[in-house]
Amino acid sequence: MAKYGPSLGQKHAHHAIHEGALTGAIQKTEDLLRYLKQGEAEAAKLTADDLIDYWETRIIAHADSEESGFYQEMVEQNPELKEAVIGLKRDHDILRMILQDIRVILKEEGITREVMMKFDSLITVNELHSREEERTLFVEKELFLK
Numbered sequence: 421m422a423k424y425g426p427s428l429g430q431k432h433a434h435h436a437i438h439e440g441a442l443t444g445a446i447q448k449t450e451d452l453l454r455y456l457k458q459g460e461a462e463a464a465k466l467t468a469d470d471l472i473d474y475w476e477t478r479i480i481a482h483a484d485s486e487e488s489g490f491y492q493e494m495v496e497q498n499p500e501l502k503e504a505v506i507g508l509k510r511d512h513d514i515l516r517m518i519l520q521d522i523r524v525i526l527k528e529e530g531i532t533r534e535v536m537m538k539f540d541s542l543i544t545v546n547e548l549h550s551r552e553e554e555r556t557l558f559v560e561k562e563l564f565l566k
């Protein structure tokens with residue numbers, strides 16, 4: 421068995437991982453916004469910490485596992501994917517950078533408007549990344565195998 425786990429290599433299972441993770445992130449971000457609007461500072465702080473943890477354990481951990489064998493295997497099967505995979509890894513890095521920025525701002529300034537904008541940008545970058553990943557690694561693979 422591949423060390424990255426069997427589901428990454430299956431289109432529908434992989435898509436389900438993306439969808440589940442994104443849905444949870446959107447939900448938690450909306451929860452955070454609601455607490456802020458209601459002036460519930462303590463609940464907002466706990467939710468922001470939970471949301472950071474969620475991005476780390478659900479989305480960044482998924483990216484780490486893709487980079488620990490899955491991408492390499494995709495490129496070995498189809499060397500034309502090399503460029504696409506470089507772009508996908510860069511997307512992962514952008515997510516890591518945004519998340520790190522959020523940690524720093526949150527620690528130094530609390531939940532500012534900038535923090536909320538960056539939480540939203542994580543959702544956007546992740547959504548585009550997942551779509552591109554599924555399109556390049558799976559759709560083209562299916563065409564390739566026809």
Ligand SMILES: [Fe+2]
Binds near residue numbers: 482512549553
């Ligand atoms: Fe990815």
Ligand SMILES: [Fe+2]
Binds near residue numbers: 434438482486550553
């Ligand atoms: Fe993925």
